[in-house]
Amino acid sequence: MKQAHQPTSDLTLAATPNAVSWARRHTVDVLHRWQLRSEVVETARLLVSELTTNAVRHGCPAPEVAPSVSCMAGTISLMLRLTGSCVLILVSDCTPRPPLRRLADNNAICGRGLLLTEAMASRWGYYHPPRHGGKVVWAEVSTQPGGLGEYQ
Template sequence: MTSNPPPLPVRTARPAQHRFTWHHFTMLFSSTPRGTRLARYLAGERLDTWGIPYGSDSHDGLTLIVAELSANAVSHGRVPGRDFRLRLSAEDATVRVGVTDTRGERLPTLTEPSAADQEGGRGLLLVAALTDQWGWFHHPDGPGKTVWASLDVRPL
């Protein structure tokens, strides 16, 4: 009597997975131009580690958002001796950037620059153009505010 071998397991197709499921990064930076540069650099490193490669549109856009929000925290939200906080979180295919400073009375406003050759005033316009959503809220644990932006990084 011959026995039949056991049947092979049936493999079902796996649903396509996003590049990441959930990641989080937070760090304090000095409220200086050097702190802004370091925030952008470390955000770029972290995004690449999370599967958003250097040179991709999503990576370039997100690092620009980090740079603009960090520069605003240093320029408009700086209190001497206080740092700003960068938070990056990625859930499914959405990356959220949040920058917290300690000046709650200076609120972000989206305004057009008054002159074409004016050097400043375009940071939040860039953030608004690059993101799916952005906004701000007062910091719940003390003085200050958080300006945040989110971007869907799913490949098209």
Template sequence: MKHETITPEPSSPAQEFVLQLSSTRRGARLARTLAVQQLTEWCGLPYESDTARSVALVTAELASNAITHGHLPGRDFRLTLLLLPHAVRIEVTDTRPDRLPPKPPLAPTDATSGRGLLLIEAYANRWGCSIRDAYTKTVWAEMAITGPCELSQ
């Protein structure tokens, strides 16, 4: 199963990028843009590559969920990217540990929203949620990277 509720920290990353962003649509848009920019800087991938587009989509969904379901007034969310051997881990930390993401439905519904976790399930190799303290939760996704960004360490 790809979805995990609690997971240990990944092994030490080769590269790390951390940024605090406002819990607004603009903050979510910036998260998507900066995630792709950082990945292309680390790996030399074109912005229009399938990998960059997948990272953009997953980052956008995680950030959108943080500002929609994990927002408290006056509190930001944190974007963390970790470059791991053969994968990139996208983490979005928000201020609502009491609101855990539900498991995605098995079959599509007629609802006009609520499909973000299905997209994450489809694009990520694995994803889950971690609660490290009483004030925050982190929803994360790991996506395989092949090509120039693979680390042999």
């Protein structure tokens, strides 16, 4: 039985602050090309922003500290995959440290990324891929009208 093709998009970026805006632009362009509803595109754009920001800030050790040759130190990767009922967002970086939810006070200007991810995504998590010294943080956005994870 032949499997249906799942549209995917891969992007590797330098782990610099401008990577976040490039990842957002890429996400919007790809999801519009896949003809997804604007609500899905906006939710995915916000999630990509949060996950790539975390990867740039916390996920890329200096090249001399990189844990694996197969993990290019100083880069992050974004993969978008369209499945039957969701967009899967995967952001990889070079550190195996798991993402940690922080309790930010009302005056903090950062520290709410994973709380926002939990609120916007229908599901999210992370894993350590084989033959890669880092981790992948993933989030799903429902493509169904009124589906969980649709930012309201």
